[in-house]
Each structure stands twice: as C-alpha cells, then as structure tokens.
Amino acid sequence: MKVGIAQVNGVIGDFPGNVKRLLHAYRECLEQGADIVVTPELSLVGYPPRDLVFKSQFVPKCLQALDYLAGEVKEIPLLVGYVDHNDSGKPGKPFRNAAAFLHKGEIRAKIWKTLLPTYDVFDERRYFEPGESCEPILWNGLCLGVTICEDIWTEEFLHRPLYDRDPVRELCGKGVDFLLNLSASPFHLGKPELRREMMAEVAKEAGVPVIYANAVGANDQLVFDGHSLVASADGRIAVQMPGFSESCVTVDLDSLPAGEADLPQPVAAGQLYDALVLGLRDYVTKCGFRSVCLGLSGGIDSALTAVLAADALGAENVHGLTMPSPFSSGGSVDDSVALAETLGIRCDIVPIKDTFTSVKEAMAPLFAGTKEDVTEENMQARIRGLYLMSLSNKFGHLLLTTGNKSELAVGYCTIYGDMCGGLAVISDLPKMRVYELSRWINREREIIPWNTIDKPPSAELRPDQKDQDTLPPYEVLDGILELYVERHLSAEEIVEHGYEESIVRWIQRRVDLNEWKRQQAAPGLRVTSKAFGMGRRMPIVQRF
Incomplete structure (x- = not known):
C-alpha cells in the first residue's frame, strides 16, 4: 500500500x-x-x-x-x-x-x-x-x-x-x-x-x-x-x-x-528564520503586493526585517528609507547603507530635520510654557511614518513595521509612527531572540553589520538616548514577559522566579495599559506559543 x-x-x-x-x-x-x-x-x-x-x-x-x-x-x-x-x-x-x-x-x-x-x-x-x-x-x-x-x-x-x-x-x-x-x-x-x-x-x-x-x-x-x-x-x-x-x-x-x-x-534560529521568511512571502504575495518598503534605522530590528524581506521577495523588491533626525548618529546611517549594499536592496536617505523643526514651530503657540518631552520624540516617529506611508502609496509597496515583541508588550513604540504599516514581521520575536537570530544570520559571514548587533539599542529620539533608560535589561524584560504573557502567571508567582517585585509590577502594568496600542497594530507573524493578536484576546477597558 x-x-x-x-x-x-x-x-x-x-x-x-x-x-x-x-x-x-x-x-x-x-x-x-x-x-x-x-x-x-x-x-x-x-x-x-x-x-x-x-x-x-x-x-x-x-x-x-x-x-x-x-x-x-x-x-x-x-x-x-x-x-x-x-x-x-x-x-x-x-x-x-x-x-x-x-x-x-x-x-x-x-x-x-x-x-x-x-x-x-x-x-x-x-x-x-x-x-x-x-x-x-x-x-x-x-x-x-x-x-x-x-x-x-x-x-x-x-x-x-x-x-x-x-x-x-x-x-x-x-x-x-x-x-x-x-x-x-x-x-x-x-x-x-x-x-x-x-x-x-x-x-x-x-x-x-x-x-x-x-x-x-x-x-x-x-x-x-x-x-x-x-x-x-x-x-x-x-x-x-x-x-x-x-x-x-x-x-x-x-x-x-x-x-x-x-x-x-x-535549530531554533533556523526554524524561526524559515517561518518568518515563509510568513512574509505568503502575506505579501497572497495580498497581491509585489514589493515592500521599510525604515532602516541602523538598529538591529530593522536590519533583521530587511534581511528577511530580501530573502522572501528578492532584493529588487525591497526599498529601504533611512531618515536621520538631529539625534541620529552617523553610525546609524552608515550601518543602514552598509546593510543595504550587502543585501543589494535600494536605500534612500531622507532627513527629517527640517520637517521636525516645522512641526515644532507650528505647535509652539499651543505648547508655550511647556518643556520638550515624549511629545517631541513621538513627532519624529510620526514624521517617519508619514514618509514611509507616502513611499508605500506612491509605489504600491507594502510597508513593513520593524518592532519586536518586547517593545510591543510594554508600549515602547509610537502609534501612528513606527507602528505604521501592513505587516509586523518580527512582532512575535522577543528582543533576545532578535539578537539570537541576527547572530545566526551572521554565522558564516557578516550580513548584518556587527556594529548594529553589538551597539546598545536606542530609539535615537533625544540626545544620548538608550532603550534601557526606560526599560529594564532585555534579558530581564523578556524573562518576565514570557512568564506573564505566555504562561499567564501573576506578579506574585513571577517574583517567586527570582525577579524584583517593583520591576515585575512595572512590566505587568505596562503590558495591561498598552492593549489599546496592540489592537491597532499591524498583524504580526506568530512564531511563539502565545503571540499578540488572534491568539490573545484581552479587553482594553478593564481593572483586573
């Protein structure tokens, strides 16, 4: 038989x-x-x-x-x-x-x-x-x-x-x-x-x-x-x-x-890579698109997304945009250009300084007597979102968002800014998995610039900004998120795993408060046992 x-x-x-x-x-x-x-x-x-x-x-x-x-x-x-x-x-x-x-x-x-x-x-x-x-x-x-x-x-x-x-x-x-x-x-x-x-x-x-x-x-x-x-x-x-x-x-x-x-x-990294490439290719092609665009910040998340896109769709169908602000380092622009050259994808540089200045000047009468804060940081993210959506509309690209699961969990992302797009490719990858997968990609030769992998992560929205000015170390954040989001443990139970109570409760509160953002986010590719999206249905308005 x-x-x-x-x-x-x-x-x-x-x-x-x-x-x-x-x-x-x-x-x-x-x-x-x-x-x-x-x-x-x-x-x-x-x-x-x-x-x-x-x-x-x-x-x-x-x-x-x-x-x-x-x-x-x-x-x-x-x-x-x-x-x-x-x-x-x-x-x-x-x-x-x-x-x-x-x-x-x-x-x-x-x-x-x-x-x-x-x-x-x-x-x-x-x-x-x-x-x-x-x-x-x-x-x-x-x-x-x-x-x-x-x-x-x-x-x-x-x-x-x-x-x-x-x-x-x-x-x-x-x-x-x-x-x-x-x-x-x-x-x-x-x-x-x-x-x-x-x-x-x-x-x-x-x-x-x-x-x-x-x-x-x-x-x-x-x-x-x-x-x-x-x-x-x-x-x-x-x-x-x-x-x-x-x-x-x-x-x-x-x-x-x-x-x-x-x-x-x-090999976990190999399985993740194959799953994300397949998920990206099928989403784009089954939706009727032929090409994608994305922002290249010089950071590890956008670099990984670009590698996946080039593999899934061909380098000729990937358009990167680097949008330096007054706070962007020269290294971030150089790393973006180097990655694009290695992958063979198109990369254009469009600074946002003048637009940022114009928006601040337009809002100055309303903001009189206040100090600059996260409002001005978010302006930069939203200007970049505007540029990327314009590129998407003009040339029919599907815009890929580049945020990871750790950031999405605690709301370390800007709605209508870096969250703009049609597919969130790595939104189910915790930050430490992003590093693991990026190093696996470089196992035989440098594809993602090592400087991108090794430098401290930063949104570069204010002088000398680092992610861990706001967030706990990613290994701590990811460990707590796994217990809270994937295993549904309470704060008290997570503390019993050896984590500091104040950090656990801060993360728990941030996850709960940012449900409204996640429900407006682009759909993401599920690669863990509990992804944000169709497998996790939480109310926005709740007091538990």
Missing part, C-alpha cells in the same frame, strides 16, 4: 487556485506510484476561513469546486479537506469541517471532524458542528481510519482534558488498518518536535501506522510548517517531509525504513 502525501500551500477562498494546486500534487503523487493520496485539513478552502464561511456563496462555491475536483479523480482515490453544510437536521452550528473521499469521479464518503478546538488561535466551535460518530472508510479490502487535525491530539499533549471523545480509540476499536490525519497545525517554536513525539506515541498505542499530512504556507498571522510524516506501528518516525515548503512524497507502508528517519537536529 503506497500513500501519497500532498503537502500543499493553499489560499483561503481561492477555490479555482486550490483545485489547481491539489490536482497538480495529486498527479505528482500518481507519478510516484501512489495507491491513495491524502491532503491537509481544509486543503480545498485554506485554513482558517473564519467568518468567510458565513458569506452566502462561500460554502456553495466550495461544494461546486469539490464536485469538479471529484470529476478529475479516477482510479486512485484522493482525500481532501473542505467545508460542508450541516445537514443533520438537528440544532447546531451551520457547517462541518469535513474530509471527502473522492474516487472514480464521485464523492464516495464524507468524514466530519469530531474534536473542534476553541482555544488560543482556534475558534472552530463558532462555525462547525462536530461529527457524531467516527466511522472508517472501507476501500480495496482495507479499513481506513480518517481523522482531521485535533481528532488525533491526545490529552497528554494538550496538557488538560478538553474532550469526552477519543476518535483514534473509536476508530481502532473498529479494526482500522492505518490512520490518516488531515491537518492544519500552525507553527510555533518547538511545535514540529512536539508533533513528532505525539504521532509516534499515537501510532505505537494504536498499533497501526499513522500518516499525517500537514498544511504548509501562511495565512494572515499563522504560519504552517508542513513537516508531514509517517509513524510506523511500533512508534518510529519512519518518514519526515521537509518543513516550510510544498512537497509531495509517496510512502510504501509495506516496506517502511527499518530505523528512524534521518531527522535533522532542530
């Missing part, structure tokens, strides 16, 4: 395009000798479709595409994920997260997803009704156990009991020969390794091979890393597909490799 795994990159709602991708992958698997082909969760639709499913023609168009796809499938069956109506006649949600078994021009069977996640970035119970039973598909003398993503996740790996059903156990009780899982499991650091461990355990416990087909590509804030795999019945990862790229692999279940697949040791 040879199973083809089609690890495809779909676009949400692009039914003609998704059909074309699926047929191309299906035929590639046929050329490899596949007896059956499996695709990721909602591969015909793109994941997650969110409220698009409520549009009157969305599901009908999906079903129309499914019928066309079925007509193209001949002797070799295809398992494809899609959205269906809930036609059970019982009260419940209007739709189903479904998989269709296509064979000889027809839809031979339909499978409903049983376990619907409603936590973190998932909100499936808003749309879908769960399957009432788990029934295998009988085909060619085999009993196929088909599950969809969450259906195969076990309580141990979810870290808490969420469901009173166990689809894998139900299917195994009906004598399945192997398990097929259609998945759209988004990436965060450490997730591929967690999946491998879980799939191996599920296969060993079930006593049958597990074929796991995961989506690849990015949609909005979520990056899907692929890493589809096959786990043998004795709990080995026999086959591991590549990450962060489309791929088709056909696996002979009757002659799986005797040992573990050759699995490269994961």
Whole structure:
C-alpha cells in the first residue's frame, strides 16, 4: 500500500487556485506510484476561513469546486479537506469541517471532524458542528481510519482534558488498518518536535501506522510548517517531509525504513528564520503586493526585517528609507547603507530635520510654557511614518513595521509612527531572540553589520538616548514577559522566579495599559506559543 502525501500551500477562498494546486500534487503523487493520496485539513478552502464561511456563496462555491475536483479523480482515490453544510437536521452550528473521499469521479464518503478546538488561535466551535460518530472508510479490502487535525491530539499533549471523545480509540476499536490525519497545525517554536513525539506515541498505542499530512504556507498571522510524516506501528518516525515548503512524497507502508528517519537536529534560529521568511512571502504575495518598503534605522530590528524581506521577495523588491533626525548618529546611517549594499536592496536617505523643526514651530503657540518631552520624540516617529506611508502609496509597496515583541508588550513604540504599516514581521520575536537570530544570520559571514548587533539599542529620539533608560535589561524584560504573557502567571508567582517585585509590577502594568496600542497594530507573524493578536484576546477597558 503506497500513500501519497500532498503537502500543499493553499489560499483561503481561492477555490479555482486550490483545485489547481491539489490536482497538480495529486498527479505528482500518481507519478510516484501512489495507491491513495491524502491532503491537509481544509486543503480545498485554506485554513482558517473564519467568518468567510458565513458569506452566502462561500460554502456553495466550495461544494461546486469539490464536485469538479471529484470529476478529475479516477482510479486512485484522493482525500481532501473542505467545508460542508450541516445537514443533520438537528440544532447546531451551520457547517462541518469535513474530509471527502473522492474516487472514480464521485464523492464516495464524507468524514466530519469530531474534536473542534476553541482555544488560543482556534475558534472552530463558532462555525462547525462536530461529527457524531467516527466511522472508517472501507476501500480495496482495507479499513481506513480518517481523522482531521485535533481528532488525533491526545490529552497528554494538550496538557488538560478538553474532550469526552477519543476518535483514534473509536476508530481502532473498529479494526482500522492505518490512520490518516488531515491537518492544519500552525507553527510555533518547538511545535514540529512536539508533533513528532505525539504521532509516534499515537501510532505505537494504536498499533497501526499513522500518516499525517500537514498544511504548509501562511495565512494572515499563522504560519504552517508542513513537516508531514509517517509513524510506523511500533512508534518510529519512519518518514519526515521537509518543513516550510510544498512537497509531495509517496510512502510504501509495506516496506517502511527499518530505523528512524534521518531527522535533522532542530535549530531554533533556523526554524524561526524559515517561518518568518515563509510568513512574509505568503502575506505579501497572497495580498497581491509585489514589493515592500521599510525604515532602516541602523538598529538591529530593522536590519533583521530587511534581511528577511530580501530573502522572501528578492532584493529588487525591497526599498529601504533611512531618515536621520538631529539625534541620529552617523553610525546609524552608515550601518543602514552598509546593510543595504550587502543585501543589494535600494536605500534612500531622507532627513527629517527640517520637517521636525516645522512641526515644532507650528505647535509652539499651543505648547508655550511647556518643556520638550515624549511629545517631541513621538513627532519624529510620526514624521517617519508619514514618509514611509507616502513611499508605500506612491509605489504600491507594502510597508513593513520593524518592532519586536518586547517593545510591543510594554508600549515602547509610537502609534501612528513606527507602528505604521501592513505587516509586523518580527512582532512575535522577543528582543533576545532578535539578537539570537541576527547572530545566526551572521554565522558564516557578516550580513548584518556587527556594529548594529553589538551597539546598545536606542530609539535615537533625544540626545544620548538608550532603550534601557526606560526599560529594564532585555534579558530581564523578556524573562518576565514570557512568564506573564505566555504562561499567564501573576506578579506574585513571577517574583517567586527570582525577579524584583517593583520591576515585575512595572512590566505587568505596562503590558495591561498598552492593549489599546496592540489592537491597532499591524498583524504580526506568530512564531511563539502565545503571540499578540488572534491568539490573545484581552479587553482594553478593564481593572483586573
């Protein structure tokens, strides 16, 4: 029995395009000798479709595409994920997260997803009704156990009991020969390794091979890393597909490799880099843009963003703008120009001194009798935002913001200034990860100027300004933020980890006070287990 795994990159709602991708992958698997082909969760639709499913023609168009796809499938069956109506006649949600078994021009069977996640970035119970039973598909003398993503996740790996059903156990009780899982499991650091461990355990416990087909590509804030795999019945990862790229692999279940697949040791920085490049490329191209622009400050955040953009889109499609103020150091301009030359991207220098002076003079009558403060600092950031948005409008670039997670968490960023833009590329990277990733980029040769990496970080909005005039050391800030934002610990619990109470409470207060800024921020690419954005829903007005 040879199973083809089609690890495809779909676009949400692009039914003609998704059909074309699926047929191309299906035929590639046929050329490899596949007896059956499996695709990721909602591969015909793109994941997650969110409220698009409520549009009157969305599901009908999906079903129309499914019928066309079925007509193209001949002797070799295809398992494809899609959205269906809930036609059970019982009260419940209007739709189903479904998989269709296509064979000889027809839809031979339909499978409903049983376990619907409603936590973190998932909100499936808003749309879908769960399957009432788990029934295998009988085909060619085999009993196929088909599950969809969450259906195969076990309580141990979810870290808490969420469901009173166990689809894998139900299917195994009906004598399945192997398990097929259609998945759209988004990436965060450490997730591929967690999946491998879980799939191996599920296969060993079930006593049958597990074929796991995961989506690849990015949609909005979520990056899907692929890493589809096959786990043998004795709990080995026999086959591991590549990450962060489309791929088709056909696996002979009757002659799986005797040992573990050759699995490269994961490098956190390498995974982050691949995820961010893929997320940036897909966001830009799927939104219909061809090029990007960004501000180059001479700092590490904008340098890292520029490197990612040049890799994702090609240097010719990246336009940098260096905008020195009276407080900018010569080194910052030189570092920006040096980076641009190394990457081969365009970099223009447009000083903001005259504009800054004009704005201060215009506001002087209103500000009479006051001292300069953060108001004048923010003027500079907002002037730069104006320049960058003008560049974006004139040439059709998507503007990339360059702020990191540490700054966004505590509000060390200027709304309508450096927060202007269409995509916040590194907004889920804490500052210490920014340094780690930048050094990894320079592991073989200098790409980001070492001076950019080594100098003390500064917004350069007043004389001799340093970030740590305002913020705690970044290693302290990031440690506390991980405990507060990602692990949801209280101030008292964080203090027990050895942090100074006054610093903990200052950071906690700043995080809470700046929710309003984050809700106006550009969408960011999720690469940690808890990102600001769709996976963290906090009220702006609250007193807890």
